[in-house]
Amino acid sequence: MRSLACRRFSSSSSSAASALPIPHRSLADPRGSDHDFVAVAHSHLLRADWPALVSLAPSLTPFRTAHLLLRLRCDPILSLEFYRWTLLHGTPASHSLDTHAIVLHNLTKSRRFKAAESIFRQSLIPRTQNSTSELFDAVLRTYRLCDSTPAVFDAMFKAYAHERKLRKATETFRLMRDYGFLPKIKSCNAFLSSLLYLGRADVALAFYREMHRCRISPNVYTLNMAIRALCNSGKLDKALDLFDKMEGMGFTPTVASFNTLIDAQCKNGVTGHAVKLKNTMAGKGLEPNVITYNTLIHGFCKESKLHEANRVFQEMKAAEVRPNTVTYNTLINGYSQMNNSEMGSRLYEEMVKDGIEVDIVTYNALILGLCNEGKTKKAAHVVKVLDQKNFVPNASTFAALITGQCKRQNSERALDIYKAMKRSGCTPNNDTFRLLIYTFCKNKDYEGAVELLKEMLGRYMAPDETLLTEVFEGIYSSGKTHLVTELHLDVVGTRLIPEVYFKNEHTTKLLDISDTEAQKMCMG
Numbered sequence: 001m002r003s004l005a006c007r008r009f010s011s012s013s014s015s016a017a018s019a020l021p022i023p024h025r026s027l028a029d030p031r032g033s034d035h036d037f038v039a040v041a042h043s044h045l046l047r048a049d050w051p052a053l054v055s056l057a058p059s060l061t062p063f064r065t066a067h068l069l070l071r072l073r074c075d076p077i078l079s080l081e082f083y084r085w086t087l088l089h090g091t092p093a094s095h096s097l098d099t100h101a102i103v104l105h106n107l108t109k110s111r112r113f114k115a116a117e118s119i120f121r122q123s124l125i126p127r128t129q130n131s132t133s134e135l136f137d138a139v140l141r142t143y144r145l146c147d148s149t150p151a152v153f154d155a156m157f158k159a160y161a162h163e164r165k166l167r168k169a170t171e172t173f174r175l176m177r178d179y180g181f182l183p184k185i186k187s188c189n190a191f192l193s194s195l196l197y198l199g200r201a202d203v204a205l206a207f208y209r210e211m212h213r214c215r216i217s218p219n220v221y222t223l224n225m226a227i228r229a230l231c232n233s234g235k236l237d238k239a240l241d242l243f244d245k246m247e248g249m250g251f252t253p254t255v256a257s258f259n260t261l262i263d264a265q266c267k268n269g270v271t272g273h274a275v276k277l278k279n280t281m282a283g284k285g286l287e288p289n290v291i292t293y294n295t296l297i298h299g300f301c302k303e304s305k306l307h308e309a310n311r312v313f314q315e316m317k318a319a320e321v322r323p324n325t326v327t328y329n330t331l332i333n334g335y336s337q338m339n340n341s342e343m344g345s346r347l348y349e350e351m352v353k354d355g356i357e358v359d360i361v362t363y364n365a366l367i368l369g370l371c372n373e374g375k376t377k378k379a380a381h382v383v384k385v386l387d388q389k390n391f392v393p394n395a396s397t398f399a400a401l402i403t404g405q406c407k408r409q410n411s412e413r414a415l416d417i418y419k420a421m422k423r424s425g426c427t428p429n430n431d432t433f434r435l436l437i438y439t440f441c442k443n444k445d446y447e448g449a450v451e452l453l454k455e456m457l458g459r460y461m462a463p464d465e466t467l468l469t470e471v472f473e474g475i476y477s478s479g480k481t482h483l484v485t486e487l488h489l490d491v492v493g494t495r496l497i498p499e500v501y502f503k504n505e506h507t508t509k510l511l512d513i514s515d516t517e518a519q520k521m522c523m524g
Contacts, residue, residue, distance in 0.1 A: 019180030024144040030067050038067045045072065045082055053085070060086060060094035069102040073146065076110040079103055097138035100124055104139065105146035108155055116152065120159030132171040140179065150181045157183045161191035164198060177214065185219055192225040201232040220251045224260060231264035239264060253284060259291050266299025274299060288319070294326050301334030309334055329361045336369030344369040364396040371404025379404050395426040402432055406439040411448060414439055430461050437467060441474045450483045454490055462496045472501045
């Protein structure tokens with residue numbers, strides 16, 4: 001089922017002819033004490049006599065504030081100063097949604113868009129509990145009163161987009177469209193960017209299509225984000241098709257256009273196509289940047305093609321594109337995964353020599369490379385260097401050290417590191433548990449394996465079939481079937497371990513006895 005935002009965008013767009021009429025509402029003239037108050041306060045404002053205004057602050061009402069802001073329409077700077085002053089010195093009852101709306105009209109009409117968006121983001125969005133439609137209605141009903149411009153609605157839409165308020169931005173766009181207003185392309189791009197940040201490529205594509213229906217002309221940044229949304233949705237062919245159509249639409253692809261597609265191709269395992277695409281950049285007058293090369297290096301490392309990754313690395317340096325921390329970390333990790341800690345160490349030395357910043361990821365990659373080869377003493381030395389550099393070990397550091405001990409079949413030492421990991425506040429992942437449990441099983445320590453399995457289940461991590469088979473077959477073959485009974489009592493009802501693993505001729509009898517004893521205890 002499509003999301004609510006997608007369904008809203010899929011409705012037919014309103015043409016100017018069918019747009020709803022903009023209401024015109026007047027504000028009654030101030031009389032009596034209201035008239036006197038507004039006249040005196042306005043006089044103080046024109047003279048910038050702020051101390052004199054302090055005594056008037058407690059008597060401010062939304063009606064009086066609105067009239068003062070209307071009198072300041074031709075002076076947006078003073079209008080904004082007065083508005084901010086009321087927030088500091090006035091009472092909460094001195095404002096209404098209409099007064100906020102009037103100052104927004106004053107600002108956007110004078111093209112002070114950043115100030116208007118700031119009010120939306122800092123004052124209205126976080127401080128008010130009003131719905132989007134209520135805020136929109138306040139801006140709409142004061143629109144003609146302030147002789148405003150459509151830019152005020154654009155500022156509202158952009159503010160929601162920047163704040164990543166997906167539903168409110170969507171609702172604002174729909175209301176704008178209903179009244180014949182459309183956001184500017186920069187605001188649309190801000191919304192697309194937020195959608196992609198939130199992982200909502202589906203909504204981004206729906207909004208892009210709605211932009212086309214509303215005849216909002218895209219720019220190259222719009223198309224780049226549409227390409228990215230297609231790639232993130234697994235529609236690489238459509239992304240390539242849009243990329244090919246860019247020039248026909250009057251736009252020249254940018255480096256970001258190429259990088260997005262290169263990244264998608266690498267993630268899809270077609271690094272050869274990614275390299276070919278990179279090679280066509282020169283024909284467009286573009287040069288690959290550090291992101292281009294890093295993406296290709298990561299793609300080849302992911303496929304364990306370290307020779308190709310190193311070739312791209314050398315090409316990068318020949319093109320005088322300076323490698324960064326990500327470049328080296330990717331390569332060091334790639335060599336570590338291939339059990340080549342020596343090459344990883346050489347890259348680390350080169351990194352330090354060239355003044356490239358070293359981070360915790362660098363050290364984790366070095367530690368992993370050494371641990372993969374069972375060189376736990378050298379890994380421990382790197383951990384000491386890490387401490388000297390004031391880097392705090394994280395979950396990846398501990399996981400690498402656990403890997404090293406497991407490679408050496410040292411389950412007790414691996415368990416000690418696991419306990420230290422928990423004390424440090426780091427959370428072990430599924431792979432760390434699997435590695436530990438496998439090591440305990442290989443050492444025939446099924447009590448330890450079961451305890452770790454219980455901890456794993458306690459974190460609602462479901463073990464895979466291979467791991468469960470290893471544990472249960474080992475328990476059954478060792479004759480320690482009481483462990484199965486204990487485990488069954490712990491996990492009953494969780495459904496994280498299928499019942500089939502507990503079905504064994506001997507253990508079934510034990511489980512039946514256990515259930516009988518439990519019933520007797522309940523009755524007694």
